[in-house]
Amino acid sequence: MENLIKSKILENAESLFQTTISEQQVQLQKTRKDVEGDLTLVIFPFVKMMRCSPLEAGAKIGDFLLKEIPAISNYEVVNGFLNLVIGNDFWVEQLKTINDTANYGLVAPNSKAAIMVEYSSPNTNKPLHLGHLRNNFLGYSVAEILKANGHKVIKTQIINDRGIHICKSMLAWQKFSPINESGERETPQNTGLKGDKLVGKYYVEFDKHFNTEAKAIITNWEQGQFDAVSTEVKDEFIRLTEAKAGKDEKAVKGIDDKIKDLAKNQTSILKEAKEMLVKWEAKDPEVYALWTTMNQWVYDGFAVTYKEMGVDFDKLYYESDTFILGKDIVEKGLNSGVFFKKEDGSVWIDLTADGLDKKLVLRSDGTAVYMTQDMGTAVERFNDFNDLSGIVYTVGNEQDYHFKVLFLILEKLGYSWAKNCFHLSYGMVDLPEGKMKSREGTVVDADDLMEEVVKTAFEMTKERGHIEGLSDDELNALCKMIGLGGLKYFLLKVDPKKRMKFNPAESVELNGNTAPFIQYTHARIQSLLAKSAMDLSSIAPSSINDSEKEIIKQLNDFPTIIAEAGKDYSPAVIANYSYELVKLYNQFYQSVTILNESDESLKQFRLILSKNVATVIKTAMRLLGIDVPNRM
RNA sequence: GGUUCCGUAGCUCAGCUGGAUAGAGCAACUGCCUUCUAAGCAGUAGGCCACAGGUUCGAAUCCUGUCGGAAUCACCA
Numbered sequence: 001m002e003n004l005i006k007s008k009i010l011e012n013a014e015s016l017f018q019t020t021i022s023e024q025q026v027q028l029q030k031t032r033k034d035v036e037g038d039l040t041l042v043i044f045p046f047v048k049m050m051r052c053s054p055l056e057a058g059a060k061i062g063d064f065l066l067k068e069i070p071a072i073s074n075y076e077v078v079n080g081f082l083n084l085v086i087g088n089d090f091w092v093e094q095l096k097t098i099n100d101t102a103n104y105g106l107v108a109p110n111s112k113a114a115i116m117v118e119y120s121s122p123n124t125n126k127p128l129h130l131g132h133l134r135n136n137f138l139g140y141s142v143a144e145i146l147k148a149n150g151h152k153v154i155k156t157q158i159i160n161d162r163g164i165h166i167c168k169s170m171l172a173w174q175k176f177s178p179i180n181e182s183g184e185r186e187t188p189q190n191t192g193l194k195g196d197k198l199v200g201k202y203y204v205e206f207d208k209h210f211n212t213e214a215k216a217i218i219t220n221w222e223q224g225q226f227d228a229v230s231t232e233v234k235d236e237f238i239r240l241t242e243a244k245a246g247k248d249e250k251a252v253k254g255i256d257d258k259i260k261d262l263a264k265n266q267t268s269i270l271k272e273a274k275e276m277l278v279k280w281e282a283k284d285p286e287v288y289a290l291w292t293t294m295n296q297w298v299y300d301g302f303a304v305t306y307k308e309m310g311v312d313f314d315k316l317y318y319e320s321d322t323f324i325l326g327k328d329i330v331e332k333g334l335n336s337g338v339f340f341k342k343e344d345g346s347v348w349i350d351l352t353a354d355g356l357d358k359k360l361v362l363r364s365d366g367t368a369v370y371m372t373q374d375m376g377t378a379v380e381r382f383n384d385f386n387d388l389s390g391i392v393y394t395v396g397n398e399q400d401y402h403f404k405v406l407f408l409i410l411e412k413l414g415y416s417w418a419k420n421c422f423h424l425s426y427g428m429v430d431l432p433e434g435k436m437k438s439r440e441g442t443v444v445d446a447d448d449l450m451e452e453v454v455k456t457a458f459e460m461t462k463e464r465g466h467i468e469g470l471s472d473d474e475l476n477a478l479c480k481m482i483g484l485g486g487l488k489y490f491l492l493k494v495d496p497k498k499r500m501k502f503n504p505a506e507s508v509e510l511n512g513n514t515a516p517f518i519q520y521t522h523a524r525i526q527s528l529l530a531k532s533a534m535d536l537s538s539i540a541p542s543s544i545n546d547s548e549k550e551i552i553k554q555l556n557d558f559p560t561i562i563a564e565a566g567k568d569y570s571p572a573v574i575a576n577y578s579y580e581l582v583k584l585y586n587q588f589y590q591s592v593t594i595l596n597e598s599d600e601s602l603k604q605f606r607l608i609l610s611k612n613v614a615t616v617i618k619t620a621m622r623l624l625g626i627d628v629p630n631r632m
Numbered sequence: 633g634g635u636u637c638c639g640u641a642g643c644u645c646a647g648c649u650g651g652a653u654a655g656a657g658c659a660a661c662u663g664c665c666u667u668c669u670a671a672g673c674a675g676u677a678g679g680c681c682a683c684a685g686g687u688u689c690g691a692a693u694c695c696u697g698u699c700g701g702a703a704u705c706a707c708c709a
Contacts, residue, residue: 027651029651032652032653034652034653035652040651040652042651042652044651044689044690047689048689054689078652079651079652080651080652080689080690081651081652123709160709163708163709164708164709165709319709344707346707355635356635356705357634357635357705360706360707362707363707364707365707367707369706369707369708369709370708370709396703397636397637397702397703397704398702398703398704399703399704400636400637400703400704401635401636401703401704401705402704404636425637427637427638427702427703428702428703435702460671461671463671464669464670464671465669465671466669482671493645493646494644494645494646495645495646497637497638498637498638498645499637499638499702499703500644500645501643501644501645503643503644503658506643506644506657506658509657509658510671511657511658511671511672512656512657512658513644513645513646513656513657513658514657514671516671517657517671517672519671520669520671520672521671521672523669523671524668524669524672527668527669528668528669531668532668572645572646576645576646576647576656579646579656579657580656583656586672586673587673587674589668589672589673590664590670590672590673590674591673591674593667593668594668595667595668596667596668631669632669632671
């Protein structure tokens with residue numbers, strides 16, 4: 001309809017305005033709720049060229065459209081806005097089309113370019129937490145939204161299974177895990193702990209010893225004991241200590257942190273961990289075996305968590321495989337002059353002309369940095385999937401700079417797909433008390449949280465659900481649907497880019513802008529449809545009211561919303577749309593009677609309208625990774 | 633300090649490719665279950681859209697500056 005109006009105006013610009021106009025000047029928008037009309041044309045742009053008042057200009061265009069487009073039944077000009085009323089027949093037709101369209105709102109699968117969506121990508125040294133939940137739900141949902149837009153999607157993650165962090169857990173386990181009567185150290189099997197939890201426990205254990213040792217070293221330094229310390233370190237300590245004089249509290253804290261880092265680097269436990277990393281890189285059999293075993297524990301633990309989350313992956317990348325990649329690309333970049341080499345042998349790129357800094361891409365000892373392997377991995381992925389057009393990286397916004405640099409480097413290296421790489425940058429999740437801090441034990445564990453929300457859903461459902469006759473399995477499935485749905489929706493309804501506050505109490509809320517509210521509406525409709533038991537084929541209501549029209553309009557927007565959510569990589573767009581739809585439906589539901597309606601044509605129309613609302617709810621929620629029940 | 637992002641009701645968030653009187657939910661208060669699921673609906677109250685300029689017929693939205701908050705600027709990952 002918008003397009004029709006636009007083209008009519010553009011075609012007849014000559015006679016209407018005595019001049020041609022650009023498409024941009026034809027601004028159509030939805031009419032405000034509180035005035036009569038469905039579509040509104042902004043007429044300010046035409047006032048000057050028509051040499052008359054906004055009122056007259058509006059009337060002239062209104063008369064023209066009324067004559068040209070039969071579906072337009074009336075118009076009104078208010079304050080420079082031409083409000084067009086579109087006849088009910090048109091909206092009924094729209095509903096018919098929606099009802100007849102299979103997979104309404106979705107673009108034909110695999111009809112558009114292949115996109116890889118990377119998300120999750122955890123370290124294997126500790127369990128997943130609240131921040132990972134936002135990441136996973138977001139990545140999964142964006143993948144589904146891109147599929148709905150017709151793209152072929154490859155869901156992936158890169159598992160950070162190597163590096164000093166995993167050596168820390170391994171070392172701590174080796175040193176500090178108690179040995180039981182059968183001579184074994186702690187394992188998931190003999191402790192009953194989830195593998196990721198067990199490994200995480202030893203990461204914390206390492207940190208504890210690490211800090212204790214560092215503190216002892218600082219105490220020694222403060223007492224003037226610098227045995228076995230290089231003069232550089234000693235001088236640095238003295239320099240930093242002196243620098244504290246006269247500084248404010250914040251600056252002193254910053255310096256203290258630097259001193260702590262200095263001391264940490266001198267600890268024997270870190271040295272041991274570093275030695276272990278060297279052995280790992282040399283594929284020392286013993287270290288490698290331990291690494292394989294402990295990583296497997298983590299993978300097994302993660303698998304349980306992912307299953308509960310309802311997310312999955314099509315292809316996995318492991319950093320232990322990819323960390324060697326990228327060096328050949330550095331070589332190529334050196335030859336083509338994109339990179340330059342310093343005297344010490346380190347390789348850099350100068351991005352100052354692009355408003356960024358100089359960035360290291362290869363260490364002086366020839367080993368890779370993060371950037372090196374990210375370049376290599378990207379290229380690898382395009383080799384692995386020859387139809388791949390782009391990659392979406394779901395990674396927190398603390399890495400904004402990293403990705404800006406990465407994409408720019410890839411572009412400079414001449415990879416044409418670099419412009420199709422997108423950093424889906426999302427904000428951190430804060431608690432009501434502020435940031436999550438592992439040191440202060442305020443990190444919200446993913447497993448615990450999911451268990452908690454399901455438990456709450458259980459209590460609420462027992463209290464007010466319609467669950468007579470449900471088996472235990474059905475009840476459990478329902479509560480999981482409600483609890484996890486609520487959690488997902490809570491994390492997805494906020495614009496991904498924005499930092500958000502996570503209030504545990506609000507995340508299990510059932511009223512207002514929540515998944516249970518939406519799920520509830522779906523269940524209500526299903527109940528209606530089950531009771532109606534009539535053939536729903538003919539749509540020919542004697543008349544329709546405003547609340548019905550508003551619902552059709554909202555349904556009509558669904559394809560546009562999916563496109564918008566895809567373009568913006570934003571599940572929040574889908575969430576907010578669904579909430580609007582459900583609110584409109586509930587208003588309608590509460591204001592008319594459906595099953596007891598005596599006018600059969602009207603009754604049938606309302607049932608079909610309801611059915612399509614339920615279908616759109618279900619599709620929309622599916623794009624968020626949320627299931628909807630038939631009763632609750 | 634440089635760069636980037638953010639600042640909308642008491643709280644959590646929409647609205648941001650400029651358009652009419654800035655919207656929801658939560659919390660507070662009023663009503664509505666002899667009728668299809670009250671996890672619902674209707675209503676009341678709550679705002680110098682951080683601040684100051686500028687562009688425009690028109691600014692929460694665009695530009696500049698100020699203030700406040702966050703992230704980042706490693707031969708860490």
